[in-house]
Amino acid sequence: MNAHSASPSSAPAPRQEPSPALPGFERINRYWDPVNRLHAAKILPGEFYVTTNEEMVVTVLGSCVSACIRDPLFGIGGMNHFMLPGDSSQASQAWGDGAVASTRYGIHAMERLINEILKHGGSRKNLEAKITGGGKILAQMTDIGARNIRFVQEFIQAEGLKLLAEDLGDIYPRKVYYFPFTGKLRVKKLRTLHNQTIIERETSYQRELTHQPVGGEVELF
Secondary structure, eight states, X not given: OOTXXXXXXXXXXOOOOOOOOOTTOTTSEEEEXXXXXXXXXXXXXXXXXXXXSSOEXXXXXXXXXXXXXXXXXXXXXXXXXXXXXXXXXXXXXXXXXXOOHHHHHHHHHHHHHHHHHHHTTOOGGGXXXXXXXXXXXXXXXXXXXXXXXXXXXXXXXXXXXXXXXXXXXXXXXXXXEEETXXXXXXXXXXXXXXXXXXXXXXXXXXXXXXXXXXXXXXXXX
């Protein structure tokens, strides 16, 4: 065999047109990833994405956290990207009507993700979760990553979700790849920051949260 011949399996997968996004997710940035040979949906702080397609969801986390949730039986899942606003004096682990505004942002982010999965065919009893993020990368917000971690862990426990894996804390940002159709989660810690994009994005997001009202109430069904 010619040493320079490429085997059939190494040939690049032909790029295909993406399947339509679920209603409500048309504005999420989707692109072809040649390395994973899949379409990818990239989410930013405050966004989430749910899919029934064979695609991946990508984000970059600093102090924020992402919950990756799916129903493995019905083949639907997604990921969110959120941060609690406010300072440590506002922290509360209360649910329901007793939750303070800072905690309600996290509850809203989690419930929106779960409700979209249920709305498109998932079953609550099947849901499994993986969580990541909460790095201590913002010096001016020393406890925000820890608060985000505490919130998402307690939410999952309180709601009785099956937690399969977590990669939380530390001092590094993370690039996250989630594959809802298989449940695989890949996390790459970014030990060297080549620019300030992550810090600037999260600082801006935190500033917006402190001046915006919590979104409309969402009830789990």
